[in-house]
């Protein structure tokens with residue numbers, strides 16, 4: 254017999270705010286404690302919702318599979334993206350989602366990724382060169398704004414086209430306002446709020462992109478927007494102008510904070526683990542500079558570190574869904590309109606599937622240990638099922654393409670006595686932006 258939702262354990266925290274403040278303060282410790290105390294399914298109260306949280310990989314697999322189409326992804330994500338970034342793939346369900354996603358596949362083909370790596374390499378080296386301008390001694394650099402600037406610059410060129418040149422900084426600035434609008438806590442569109450600024454910035458980006466569409470439709474370009482403008486399915490269907498704009502803006506958002514957060518957390522872990530930093534530097538020096546798509550695949554130890562960082566600090570820590578009719582999940586009967594969360598974070602730190610789960614230990618992803626194969630759904634940083642991340646390969650390539658040249662150029666250290674405090678939004682990252690000590694090395 255499935256359990257009733259009213260019989261589930263859990264905590265609701267403070268009146269109105271629930272656990273929101275505690276979560277903002279300790280976004281990894283709080284859910285870890287709740288799971289340890291209440292088990293693999295519990296209820297809590299966060300960001301004005303009272304979701305049922307599922308932490309066991311079995312239930313997470315069930316949520317991603319969504320057999321019988323009982324879950325709405327759009328209803329889950331609407332409170333986060335609905336106002337500023339409508340129409341993206343996560344705001345679409347079932348048949349409508351399949352149609353929109355199908356049209357997008359070609360933009361993520363191997364040929365497209367190969368071209369993207371070339372564009373990335375051409376921009377990463379000069380950006381890191383500029384990081385060396387402080388001279389030959391150690392210098393402190395705030396990791397979050399530095400990596401954010403770099404990923405924004407890359408995304409501008411990859412998504413809209415490097416040839417937009419002088420317009421790109423202005424466009425990425427508008428995009429940052431859009432991203433702040435998504436993350437804003439005040440839900441009303443009042444002058445001066447992040448939402449208000451975000452919507453204005455969105456309007457200016459929409460106007461710019463709309464003007465670009467005729468030329469991108471007339472002649473193919475390798476950037477993502479250009480690829481989407483060319484996209485056509487077997488029935489000859491294409492995206493409308495409105496849909497094209499919505500998709501590229503949503504994609505930009507999906508790519509930007511997730512990659513920035515992962516790069517920052519990777520720099521943090523490498524800065525405090527001299528042995529792994531050296532192992533990756535040795536790999537970087539063996540492989541050499543400006544690695545094309547195929548050769549990035551050879552960076553195996555770097556891949557283990559990327560995986561371990563995505564396991565410990567999954568940028569999308571929990572995936573929201575809402576039941577659209579009565580259904581059963583993880584042995585619980587859920588009525589219609591129940592908000593639920595698949596906790597990627599908790600599955601990836603689940604003590605039944607990972608040894609010493611809180612420890613940074615990239616060798617757990619080695620062929621010899623392969624802890625990630627203990628359960629099909631215990632390692633799901635990119636989600637699963639119909640909504641699996643479109644940018645999965647893109648993201649890992651980008652992380653490798655940045656970290657390898659960075660380690661060839663610099664030794665990374667933390668300030669003496671540094672204590673990490675994590676904040677949860679827009680994705681896990683150090684609350685103080687991480688003051689990283691960079692010492693230039695000789696390799697160029």
Ligand code: HEM
Pocket residue numbers: 326342343344354503504507508509511512515563567568569572573633634635636637639640641642643644645647648
């Ligand atoms: C480390 C980086 C990234 C992580 C951890 C990540 C994670 C995820 C996750 C967990 C989902 C599924 C959400 C759900 O099921 O509700 C998702 C969806 C998505 N991601 Fe990523 N993502 C990353 C980077 C990217 C990049 C670089 C792009 C684009 C180039 C991208 C584009 C998308 C899109 C379009 C979706 C929606 C797919 C759909 O609804 O069919 N992501 N991502």
